[in-house]
Amino acid sequence: MKVEATKCMHCGACVGTCPENAIFLYEVALTFNDDCTKCGTCVKTCPVGAISMDDD
Amino acid sequence: MIEMRRKCDVLVVGAGPGGSTVARYASQAGADVLLIEKRQEVGSPVRCGEGISAEWIEKYDIHPDPSWTRNKVDGARVFSPNGTMFTVNAENAGDEVGYVIERDAFDRMLAERAVRAGAELKLKTAALGIVKKDGKVVGVKAECMGERFDIEAPIVVGADGYESQVGRWAGIDTTMDPKDVQSCLQYRMVGLELTGNFVDFYLGSKVVPGGYIWSFPKGKDEANVGIGLQVSMVKEPGDAKKYLDKFIAAHPNIAKGQTVEMVAGAVSVCAPIDRTVADGVMLVGDAARQIDPLTGGGIANSVKAGKVAGEVAAQAIEAKDYSAGFFQRYEKGWRAIFENKLYRDYMAKEKLLTLSDETLDKLVGALAEGQLTKVSTLSVLQAIKRKYPELVKEFESML
Numbered sequence: 070m071k072v073e074a075t076k077c078m079h080c081g082a083c084v085g086t087c088p089e090n091a092i093f094l095y096e097v098a099l100t101f102n103d104d105c106t107k108c109g110t111c112v113k114t115c116p117v118g119a120i121s122m123d124d125d
Numbered sequence: 126m127i128e129m130r131r132k133c134d135v136l137v138v139g140a141g142p143g144g145s146t147v148a149r150y151a152s153q154a155g156a157d158v159l160l161i162e163k164r165q166e167v168g169s170p171v172r173c174g175e176g177i178s179a180e181w182i183e184k185y186d187i188h189p190d191p192s193w194t195r196n197k198v199d200g201a202r203v204f205s206p207n208g209t210m211f212t213v214n215a216e217n218a219g220d221e222v223g224y225v226i227e228r229d230a231f232d233r234m235l236a237e238r239a240v241r242a243g244a245e246l247k248l249k250t251a252a253l254g255i256v257k258k259d260g261k262v263v264g265v266k267a268e269c270m271g272e273r274f275d276i277e278a279p280i281v282v283g284a285d286g287y288e289s290q291v292g293r294w295a296g297i298d299t300t301m302d303p304k305d306v307q308s309c310l311q312y313r314m315v316g317l318e319l320t321g322n323f324v325d326f327y328l329g330s331k332v333v334p335g336g337y338i339w340s341f342p343k344g345k346d347e348a349n350v351g352i353g354l355q356v357s358m359v360k361e362p363g364d365a366k367k368y369l370d371k372f373i374a375a376h377p378n379i380a381k382g383q384t385v386e387m388v389a390g391a392v393s394v395c396a397p398i399d400r401t402v403a404d405g406v407m408l409v410g411d412a413a414r415q416i417d418p419l420t421g422g423g424i425a426n427s428v429k430a431g432k433v434a435g436e437v438a439a440q441a442i443e444a445k446d447y448s449a450g451f452f453q454r455y456e457k458g459w460r461a462i463f464e465n466k467l468y469r470d471y472m473a474k475e476k477l478l479t480l481s482d483e484t485l486d487k488l489v490g491a492l493a494e495g496q497l498t499k500v501s502t503l504s505v506l507q508a509i510k511r512k513y514p515e516l517v518k519e520f521e522s523m524l
């Protein structure tokens with residue numbers, strides 16, 4: 070997944086909604102681990118549209 | 126800085142209202158408590174509309190103080206899609222009237238109370254995982270200022286908020302259906318023109334599908350204006366912001382203001398979850414999905430549950446029993462206080478979501494005309510029933 074750093078507000082909305090518990094937020098750093106299935110729930114949850122699917 | 130402690134009785138993860146309350150009551154009862162918070166500052170940045178009702182506060186030994194009670198409101202107003210307004214005020218609300226608070230100051234006050242009660246607070250300390258021994262939770266993996274280490278504790282309390290991971294690490298299912306999550310965005314605005322000192326809620330499919338927009342006054346020309354949008358209704362990324370901006374543009378009195386702070390986040394609006402404890406673990410507040418599904422408010426419930434969890438943690442230390450069985454005292458304790466309300470409000474929310482704009486107009490109209498002398502879930506249902514009995518059929522058992 071791709072996070073646009075200048076849009077992300079570090080709110081944790083995606084973290085709590087991720088069905089795989091694959092996202093972690095530490096202050097301003099948002100990271101995805103290998104459990105991510107690219108289901109897209111975080112893309113929809115982000116209030117400001119900072120997350121998108123990456124193509125690789 | 127003193128070397129960080131690596132061992133305690135009760136390890137509380139997260140210094141929000143839930144965690145600080147757990148720490149306060151567990152310490153008061155004699156337990157050795159370590160409260161860890163990954164942020165560098167308790168309470169900030171704020172992720173909240175900052176509205177609370179007044180009636181519960183004193184019961185938790187919290188005394189309204191100007192350092193955090195920013196504005197005492199006159200009541201609440203609900204606006205239907207065509208602008209029909211229903212007002213709940215001090216006379217007919219009883220307990221629903223409340224404050225708009227300074228949430229960062231409120232959270233710091235609760236953390237200070239915990240510290241004064243004897244708890245140790247460690248900032249910039251994140252829980253990264255759970256430590257298990259023979260299948261039992263015996264602590265957490267933590268990180269502080271670049272250093273990683275384990276903290277041993279027979280009891281771990283997950284008060285780590287909406288983004289909670291402690292529960293999931295411990296095998297407690299806290300995942301939600303996207304229809305039970307609200308994606309939220311809020312602007313703190315100044316210079317707007319308020320039409321009263323009320324917390325306002327705006328409903329309607331054009332305002333926001335499956336959610337509402339709120340305006341909570343912080344002063345004469347200052348308010349938190351925010352939106353909660355059901356995640357399953359999102360069509361394009363960033364829809365929450367689009368709906369909020371559109372709403373503000375359509376309300377000249379609000380559009381006059383300027384945004385001085387932006388807040389994002391999510392709230393759970395699910396039915397109460399089945400389990401909030403495991404061997405060695407209790408979950409409190411947003412981590413336990415204890416937010417009220419109708420209002421999206423979660424501060425009060427996290428404090429209420431926090432007190433029970435703190436007291437039970439201290440009892441468990443005394444009894445040297447950290448099993449899920451012992452923690453039933455917490456499970457039953459918090460449910461006795463507010464589980465019924467969570468269910469009732471969940472049903473009400475589910476019903477609201479099925480109503481058309483036209484029906485919402487009728488419903489708010491019926492309430493506005495109803496001249497309720499006392500506003501409660503029951504009196505609201507009764508007022509609707511008098512005019513539109515078909516709308517409350519599913520709630521018959523509650524009437």
Ligand SMILES: Cc1cc2nc3c(=O)[nH]c(=O)nc-3n(C[C@H](O)[C@H](O)[C@H](O)COP(=O)(O)OP(=O)(O)OC[C@H]3O[C@@H](n4cnc5c(N)ncnc54)[C@H](O)[C@@H]3O)c2cc1C
Nearest residue numbers: 139141142143163174175176252286390410411422423424
């Ligand atoms: C936009 C918005 C508006 C809201 N408006 C209102 C409102 O008007 N009224 C109301 O009552 N409620 C409101 N809520 C809900 C309310 O904010 C929450 O219910 C409340 O904060 C719950 O308290 P808590 O202690 O459970 O969690 P939180 O206050 O979220 O505290 C959790 C803490 O844990 C920390 N943490 C998380 N993970 C870790 C980790 N791994 N290690 C260490 N620390 C960690 C976090 O940094 C945080 O400080 C709103 C929520 C949002 C998003």
